[in-house]
Amino acid sequence: MGLTIAQKIIKAHLLSGEMKAGEEIGLKIDQTLTQDATGTMAYLEFEAIGIPRVKTELSVAYIDHNTLQSGFENADDHRYIQSVAAKYGIRFSRPGNGICHQVHLERFGKPGKTLIGSDSHTPTAGGLGMLAMGAGGMDVAVAMGGGAYYITMPKMYKVNLTGKLRPWVSAKDVSLEILRILSVKGGVGAIIEWGGEGVKTLSVPERATITNMGTELGATTSIFPSDEITREFLKAQGREEDYIALASDEDAVYDRIIEINLSELEPLLACPHSPDNIKKAKDLGHIKVDQVCIGSCTNSSLMDMLKVAAVLKGKTIDPSVSLSISCGSKQVLTMLAQCGALNDILSAGARLLECACGPCIGMGFSPNSGGVSLRTFNRNFEGRSGTKDGQVYLVSPELAAASALTGYITDPQTLGAYPEIVMPKEFNIDDSAVIMPLAEAEAQNAQVLYGPNIKPFPKSEPLQDEIKAKLTLKVGDNITTDHIMPAGAKILPYRSNIPKMSEFCFNVCDENFPKRALANKQTIIIGGSNYGQGSSREHAALVPMYLGVKAVVAKSFARIHTANLINAGILPLTFVNEKDYDELNQDDDLVLTNVFASLESGDFTLLDQTTGKEYKLKGQFTPRQQGILKAGSMLAYTKEV
């Protein structure tokens, strides 16, 4: 039987398990990346494991998220990460060098290799034919130490592309179309391979826009073949030697095949507050726009920016619109400046932000109250922009630029002739903002620099055989990690201070949750389906662990968050009968009985002492996961074995 692209890479990296969908497999990881909002914790964990130097082929620490330095906290974290990187053999990408996924695509990603990153959009590198996955910080720490990365062997989906995008329709619309088809849970447990004739019409940055947003489908990752277009891109980046050809076998078997005809697509938008709330631009009516943000790891390549510049050239944006531009990397920004396109953007009235995540993570540029914000980003969860009632729409760069000019949501097809974008044959190669680590001999005596806001990793407790806990919080479907542990400029500086962070846990849903959880000592959370979708932030598990959460019982879970819960010693359990969800009420006294035996059998029993009713729950854990849960956390377990 033939293999898919992902299966070929998995086969070449398989350390344990069988390549059967649903089985746990351990993979050798060639490259890792971290960013600063998750990196501090990941490196504290790496230090706690106690390995003198990373064992990967390449590990890079990026600074791109927490770049607003309104106090010492973020600056201290950056200094800590820089000193850890120097000591342990990790390259350090300085603030200003760009967004981790864009820079990694340009300078480090390699077809056929494995990459995990402490950021859920790590699959961006799938645009280059890499098997790239988002993971919790602890899993990245283990991989840096040479340990395997464990996932459930995914199912294989294929999207067969035919045709060619029409003018004013772009790769972002392909991302939105697949979200329309599959929804935010449609990719859970699957790897999505993009293939078919239409693939040849898409450049690497366009492919990366598509694999980037595969994260919003809940997919384990997304991947494109590595072909002549990949070779061209790597050559233009001065690293043709990194190229290998990669394609699936003719007789590869897929669990599902989805057809998309690129020629039939139209400009789309994801309306508030979910990336799968898709509408056609032409169907939306007259909606006034307050803010437009262009950038993020989804749409910040040189090609994207050149398109925006071509639309804005010689024009002025509507007076009521505030437009921000953040290039994905220093390479993009300098090339945009050299060719004069930056001037076209600035002359039109845009506000230039640094090459970083910025507004995407609520690091400034929040919209006005109730403001309509069009963003070329990948997430529009409620409150994520920093403005609780902000109305965020996810759009293509073309639609964003067109709407900035008119002040209303505007179908870019109404703009007339499509500008011709000529991509350079060579990119500016300047890696001076990537600082190499110290040589091994020097590194031994190098100091790691901590700041007062960097608090030790919270202590975990071994699993109890009987868990008596309060139902402190009941939430609905599609709870994101932005609900559980919000980001934004005010909270992000505390990413290395779990006690302080805990004050903001679930603030979007219920501001009193942290206090109640501490008072109740032990908590069980009840959730709906797709609990924990979105970001990879392990804080969404570490903080609940700190607040005494012992189990989350939900209808279903998102992949990375499940792993993070287990790593934090919290039991992720699902209902045998989903209807039981309706019967459980906040403040009920709950008991999980015979937990040790249940761990082995996979069958758990939840007793509601308030109503006297009993419920059947499921929780299938591999022996490795059982070990982690019993030890109380991955860190405790790693120290045990």
Ligand code: MIC
């Ligand atoms: C995000 O887009 O939500 C983030 C911020 O990049 C997160 C990581 C984090 O919370 O630090 C992600 O996607 O994993």
Ligand code: SF4
């Ligand atoms: Fe940064 Fe936004 Fe991309 Fe997350 S989704 S890595 S915050 S640009």
